[in-house]
Amino acid sequence: RKEVEQDPGPFNVPEGATVAFNCTYSNSASQSFFWYRQDCRKEPKLLMSVYSSGNEDGRFTAQLNRASQYISLLIRDSKLSDSATYLCVVNSEGGTASKLTFGTGTRLQVTL
Amino acid sequence: DGGITQSPKYLFRKEGQNVTLSCEQNLNHDAMYWYRQDPGQGLRLIYYSQIVNDFQKGDIAEGYSVSREKKESFPLTVTSAQKNPTAFYLCASSIERAFSGANVLTFGAGSRLTVL
Numbered sequence: 207r208k209e210v211e212q213d214p215g216p217f218n219v220p221e222g223a224t225v226a227f228n229c230t231y232s233n234s235a236s237q238s239f240f241w242y243r244q245d246c247r248k249e250p251k252l253l254m255s256v257y258s259s260g261n262e263d264g265r266f267t268a269q270l271n272r273a274s275q276y277i278s279l280l281i282r283d284s285k286l287s288d289s290a291t292y293l294c295v296v297n298s299e300g301g302t303a304s305k306l307t308f309g310t311g312t313r314l315q316v317t318l
Numbered sequence: 319d320g321g322i323t324q325s326p327k328y329l330f331r332k333e334g335q336n337v338t339l340s341c342e343q344n345l346n347h348d349a350m351y352w353y354r355q356d357p358g359q360g361l362r363l364i365y366y367s368q369i370v371n372d373f374q375k376g377d378i379a380e381g382y383s384v385s386r387e388k389k390e391s392f393p394l395t396v397t398s399a400q401k402n403p404t405a406f407y408l409c410a411s412s413i414e415r416a417f418s419g420a421n422v423l424t425f426g427a428g429s430r431l432t433v434l
Contacts, residue, residue, distance in 0.1 A: 249425035
């Protein structure tokens with residue numbers, strides 16, 4: 207099982223739709239979770255951190271489910287500009303060193 | 319504006335040649351990292367440095383070398399020993415030295431290396 211797994215998509219949704227992505231992680235000792243956005247052939251940029259209580263930033267909502275070991279990203283009222291790949295990033299701490307593990311990304315295509 | 323500058327943006331190399339990718343940051347961040355991204359795979363850590371004159375191997379360090387002589391600079395050399403060097407290379411930095419919970423990465427724009 208991969209440490210961090212994401213559905214690669216693509217998710218093709220019309221403008222204005224609500225779309226949700228999940229990301230599962232295998233290390234129960236994982237402490238911190240992030241969503242990054244990556245546009246085609248560009249660098250990843252932090253979209254939002256994911257807090258235990260869940261958090262919202264405008265149209266974006268991130269949630270963490272520790273019992274089932276997954277995080278989710280909900281995008282409401284999708285815009286054309288939301289088209290990108292969304293990377294799930296997990297910080298697994300413990301042992302000799304902690305590290306960040308990146309998922310392969312979920313591609314979102316928002317259409318007219 | 320503060321940020322991370324990577325150069326060159328595109329690089330073509332013949333097999334058997336070493337190439338060095340530049341990464342400079344003016345964010346005053348302690349930690350710097352090199353990742354490699356291949357299609358269908360997550361970013362993989364090559365090397366990281368938490369402080370000047372010190373660096374650690376990541377998950378896929380074979381065939382690569384780095385130096386950290388200045389806080390601002392963390393160049394990556396892709397040597398001829400790297401069997402599959404064609405990839406998108408991303409440099410990143412973070413204000414904290416450790417991979418702690420608040421350790422957010424800032425990435426450079428990347429260098430795309432193609433071996434002919």
